[in-house]
């Protein structure tokens with residue numbers, strides 16, 4: 001029998017595209033989308049939807065039992081920039097939602113869990129270039145602290161209770177279908193929308209701020225691949241480093257200019273600069289490549305081409 005999947009946070013930047021991909025793969029009725037709010041028409045009309053609060057264990061459990069869910073993808077979270085404005089809210093949402101799902105795993109009510117971690121687990125004392133899988137992690141944002149703690153819990157639940165939980169440290173994700181919200185890497189999406197609508201962009205980071213990034217297509221494929229990999233190949237039960245590309249605002253602006261010569265960028269760094277400065281510039285993801293054959297496809301130039309093409313015809 002085909003597996004039943006629940007996506008929590010299905011209306012967000014990653015959740016929307018992940019849900020659509022899983023529906024293509026497993027059949028629309030097999031993939032239950034859920035979120036605290038409704039999503040776009042395509043998502044809402046393409047299969048089942050349940051409104052739920054990821055922090056409410058009873059609600060999450062009811063949906064899992066009702067639909068006989070095998071796999072949960074927990075994509076609900078408050079990101080780095082919003083998290084600094086509402087630290088307690090970010091902590092509660094990010095931790096409670098994870099503990100609810102991990103407990104369902106421990107109780108044998110779901111078989112497999114995907115939970116995303118982030119480059120935000122790293123901090124100013126982490127080696128900045130080619131950041132290794134295992135290294136110093138002293139995050140300075142509440143989002144990073146919640147993700148680092150979450151990683152420890154995932155590993156703990158796997159070791160102590162045999163919970164099959166899998167995780168990736170996503171870099172900044174770039175996509176055209178759904179806008180991100182409240183992240184420090186969001187500039188790399190917004191820049192495209194402004195380039196097309198206004199021909200210019202005011203960036204909230206300095207021109208030379210390098211950050212690890214990835215095109216959404218690669219991130220979704222990585223998510224599906226790690227979930228479908230043989231359990232014995234998953235050696236890291238905290239979370240895997242994952243790398244696609246790395247660039248600065250100046251470099252992405254140059255690449256956009258190649259396609260839109262009139263485009264101009266200006267800079268007005270705000271509080272997000274300090275967050276970006278605490279994160280790595282590039283990531284070493286050898287272990288994901290070795291353990292479950294991860295390979296990225298998109299580089300800066302191919303990503304920019306596709307983003308502009310998709311958004312122009314949208």
Ligand code: SER
Nearest residue numbers: 079080118183184185
């Ligand atoms: N994209 C996230 C953020 O900027 C990092 O995981 O908060």
